[in-house]
Amino acid sequence: MKYMDNKFSVLMTVYKMEKPEYLNQSLSSIEEQTLLPQEIVLVEDGPLTDELERVIEIHKRQFKNKFKIIKSNVNRGRGLASRLGLKYISTDWVARVDSDDICYKNRFKLQLEALEKNHNIKMIGGQITEFQDMPQNITGKREVPLSFKEIEKFARYRSPINNPTLMFNKKALDLIGGYPMLNVLEDYDLCIRFLVNNLEIINLPYNLVNMRVNKQMYKRRGGVKYLCQYILMKWKWYKMGIGNIKSLVLSDVLMTGNIILPVNIRRLVYSLFLRKRQK
Template identity: 35%
Template structure:
């Protein structure tokens, strides 16, 4: 495998992660049809012994395994920044410590970069599950091609962060992930879109995303709404949106994120922003 198509898989974890979830996440990388050339695991602060035991059991199962230790919990954003600084290869696959990669994730996404050198960011649809991947409750889907993803950006985030793989140089060229409450990824894709970098989304879900009521709790409240409002203002000032879209988007976000209860918010996502479906394992 040439260096330019080699992949660094980056995963961060902290003390609040469940050992069984971290185990499944790491096992899904072991079981790839094409393993990443390196796996970088960032420990964000002290963790319980059970998590350390899971990590130790995988340290010899990858060809190139780096375990980065951060002494005090710094937050996921800073932990990810530290991990990106340790990546050796051009392609970086972001992996969450409570999600599960489809066995063909690395192979499928790597092939897209190999086929089209102009592509900078690749994500996939997500198979959302509760408790077990045998219980897929919905599919979070996005358009496939760059033009449609760019049109979508003024309405919502055009990339599924849990399944993203990108060219590290391109991401770094716009400043990488920059703190923006619960929207670091959205802010990054906006800056990359403004610079003309090419996006792609794979229709086949390549990540099983663990979901529950807490996921939708984090997508509500005044603080989250204000963060989203600032994002919409940014796109309006950058010419990526217009006043009509801005007004509709802000009104809908206020209703969903501030007015609705968490249960109703979850129902809104299920009815309007998700599809029913399943994928082969």
């Protein structure tokens, strides 16, 4: 089977606080791909502003017969909204796209070419660059391991995938119970469940997505609620066979230290120690 025949869908969620210009840039990056999806399933996670609705309508007209708009009357959160959207996917493969990120033009082509070469792959991601304000203002890069074995080791301490680059097999997802009913760490949990069920995951060495970062992103990764959820999930994954007591305690201690930091200091820690600096 040629990768051109291996049809896939894009899954995106958007809520009222998204900036229209960010959504426009994200949807445009899908339309400019060298390999286009069969459909875009867009979940409106609660009522949207008129400006966001206008952006969606413009892209619906430009990308005729490709859009499935799913409207939720209430804001569910990204994880639960994604779970809702998956019910409307009609292809075997699903590509996640965040509503404020920008896909590099060959993202989908590179992923589908890799799937053609190895039919055992059930989840595939890649590298991301990060930018502030303008897409060309790249401030760093988050590198993740490439092979299944390296991914399993990395997962003991940190998420071994870049969430915005994910493409996964829907049938494989259904076999392990579907998308997590979570709004925190949902993609990390998804990856862990693929790993413990021995479903092959790889990351490509290429930059697939240019991810928007700002103060709000770092703020979301703090607070007592986030820390409690993290510790509970790490314990759950340990009981599932990921890591050992040493990796469990170490990752919990490091995350506790990270979360209690003020937002600006946390942002600096990510930049200096958890990201590759751009030259």
